[in-house]
Amino acid sequence: MTFRDILGFVIDLDLLDRYGWRFLEGIGVTAQLVAISFTLGGALGLLLALARLSDKGPLRWLTGAYIYFFRGSPLLAQLFLLYYGLGSLRAFWTDLGLWWFFREAWSCALLAFTLNTAAYQAEIFRGAIRSVPRGQREAAAALGMHRAVTFAKVIFPQAMIVCLRPLGNELILMIKASAIASLVTIYDLMGVTKLAFSRSYDFELYLWAAVLYLLIVECIRRLWAVLERRLTRHLRAGDLPQPAQRNGLSRVTKTALKPNAQ
Amino acid sequence: MQDVLSLLSFSDGGWGAALAAGTLVTLTLALATLPVGIFLGLVVALMARSRSPRARAAATVFTTVFRGLPELLTLLIVYYGGQILIQRLMASMGYEGQLQINAFLAGVVAFGLVLAAFSSEVWVGALNTIARGQYEAGSALGLSRWLTFRLVVFPQLMRAALPGLSNNWLTLLKDTSLISTISLVDLMRQTNLAVGATKQPIVFYLAACVIYLLLSAGSGLAFTVLERRANRGHARG
Numbered sequence: 019m020t021f022r023d024i025l026g027f028v029i030d031l032d033l034l035d036r037y038g039w040r041f042l043e044g045i046g047v048t049a050q051l052v053a054i055s056f057t058l059g060g061a062l063g064l065l066l067a068l069a070r071l072s073d074k075g076p077l078r079w080l081t082g083a084y085i086y087f088f089r090g091s092p093l094l095a096q097l098f099l100l101y102y103g104l105g106s107l108r109a110f111w112t113d114l115g116l117w118w119f120f121r122e123a124w125s126c127a128l129l130a131f132t133l134n135t136a137a138y139q140a141e142i143f144r145g146a147i148r149s150v151p152r153g154q155r156e157a158a159a160a161l162g163m164h165r166a167v168t169f170a171k172v173i174f175p176q177a178m179i180v181c182l183r184p185l186g187n188e189l190i191l192m193i194k195a196s197a198i199a200s201l202v203t204i205y206d207l208m209g210v211t212k213l214a215f216s217r218s219y220d221f222e223l224y225l226w227a228a229v230l231y232l233l234i235v236e237c238i239r240r241l242w243a244v245l246e247r248r249l250t251r252h253l254r255a256g257d258l259p260q261p262a263q264r265n266g267l268s269r270v271t272k273t274a275l276k277p278n279a280q
Numbered sequence: 281m282q283d284v285l286s287l288l289s290f291s292d293g294g295w296g297a298a299l300a301a302g303t304l305v306t307l308t309l310a311l312a313t314l315p316v317g318i319f320l321g322l323v324v325a326l327m328a329r330s331r332s333p334r335a336r337a338a339a340t341v342f343t344t345v346f347r348g349l350p351e352l353l354t355l356l357i358v359y360y361g362g363q364i365l366i367q368r369l370m371a372s373m374g375y376e377g378q379l380q381i382n383a384f385l386a387g388v389v390a391f392g393l394v395l396a397a398f399s400s401e402v403w404v405g406a407l408n409t410i411a412r413g414q415y416e417a418g419s420a421l422g423l424s425r426w427l428t429f430r431l432v433v434f435p436q437l438m439r440a441a442l443p444g445l446s447n448n449w450l451t452l453l454k455d456t457s458l459i460s461t462i463s464l465v466d467l468m469r470q471t472n473l474a475v476g477a478t479k480q481p482i483v484f485y486l487a488a489c490v491i492y493l494l495l496s497a498g499s500g501l502a503f504t505v506l507e508r509r510a511n512r513g514h515a516r517g
Contacts, residue, residue, distance in 0.1 A: 086493070087489065087493065090450075090454075090492065090493040090496040090497070091454070091488075091489035091490075091492040091493055091496075092454040092455070092457035092468070092489075092492055093454070094457045094458060094460075094468060095457060095468060095471075095485055095488045095489050095492060096489065098471075098472075098481070098485050099481070099482070099485035099486060099489060102475060102481040102485065103481040103482040103485045103486070104482070105481075106479070106481050106482065107482075190348075193350075194348075194349070194350040194351065195350070196350075197350035197351075197352045197353055198350075198352060198458075200352070201352075201461060208350065208352060208353060211353075212356075215360075221360060221361060221364055224353065224356060224357050224360065224361070225357075227353055228345075228349055228353060228357060231348060231349055231350055231353060232344070232345065232348045232349065235348040236344070236348065
């Protein structure tokens with residue numbers, strides 16, 4: 019009995035031959051969409067978080083409004099606003115030389131997802147940066163460090179450790195949300211599934227998609243847990259024998275040690 | 281500007297009434313889903329903490345599946361899968377004919393399952409904040425397990441769970457926009473129809489976003505009131 023025969027017990031092999039490759043391509047499209055928008059959204063989110071924490075009133079107010087808008091309305095409405103809304107201003111974009119960007123569903127979806135996840139990530143970064151105790155900043159100032167250096171060498175690394183877990187959750191939410199791209203003619207995993215279903219009317223295809231999404235999300239969750247354990251390995255209690263040092267731990271490090279503690 | 285206002289107005293040629301009707305459908309759907317999802321979530325949370333390994337495993341599978349699946353896929357699986365299931369059921373009982381499953385019902389079931397998976401995490405967290413002594417004191421007073429839960433545990437539970445549930449509600453409110461893909465005429469669908477008729481996508485999609493924002497803001501206020509009520513027995517600070 020070959021592997022194929024065993025597989026035949028679980029799924030329809032004929033269906034697999036017809037749509038198997040398409041599903042793999044769909045996973046590739048989903049992965050690209052999420053990877054690009056999550057990374058760009060992270061960079062934009064960090065900038066937004068810094069603006070939100072700045073002492074300039076208008077900057078704080080503007081980023082606040084941005085974050086409120088993108089977190090408070092459905093991603094679906096945002097995607098349609100970008101793709102159908104901004105895409106309807108053809109003459110305007112042609113003048114600016116940007117029509118090639120707003121013409122494509124792919125780039126519009128990327129933009130919508132990036133702007134959306136940036137708002138969520140901004141809140142994650144903001145919370146993490148604020149959780150670094152003031153004393154860290156004061157100590158760095160006392161040592162005569164420049165503000166930018168303080169941020170890059172003292173605040174940012176400690177904040178990132180607090181960010182890790184919520185960022186992982188956001189990544190998983192993005193993978194799930196990316197299924198919405200199928201509604202603007204993108205053939206991601208969800209889009210491929212809908213296409214295949216509309217041709218074959220075989221409900222099994224939706225179950226394939228469900229299993230594939232669950233596998234992807236579960237893999238990401240486990241990989242992220244490994245990553246988190248590795249990045250916080252210097253903080254684990256067992257490695258800190260001297261009581262003096264333990265007392266000196268900041269609140270951030272303590273939460274990083276025991277993220278589930280209330 | 282004048283044109284935009286007349287497009288959104290409630291008079292002839294304006295889409296105000298249509299958008300308001302859509303908003304009502306969105307709100308009804310979300311409000312109908314809320315009790316289903318929250319109650320099922322509490323059941324799943326109690327299962328996750330039960331002594332029986334089988335109940336715990338079932339709770340883990342449930343939350344893993346419905347937290348991991350895209351909401352759109354859950355909705356389509358419930359919608360099409362439910363249709364097939366009912367058709368087979370009716371066929372086995374000798375009824376031959378096409379059956380359409382109600383899109384609203386499919387939405388309540390699908391979003392209810394997703395909400396249950398997410399709210400169960402909130403419930404588990406809230407249940408953990410309740411000290412063992414509370415249960416022991418309840419049984420020392422001769423209260424049954426159900427009465428202990430209802431009179432002693434639950435009021436304290438609500439207090440701890442409300443902030444998390446408020447997040448769940450906001451997510452639900454936004455997720456309901458997906459129902460427009462299975463042709464229930466909610467706010468999103470109504471907006472699509474308006475765009476199709478007037479060719480003014482920016483105006484209407486922006487209007488839809490603003491309505492969703494208003495709904496979120498309104499529920500934020502409602503939750504503040506609820507939280508104040510749940511906290512009324514507690515000293516501040």
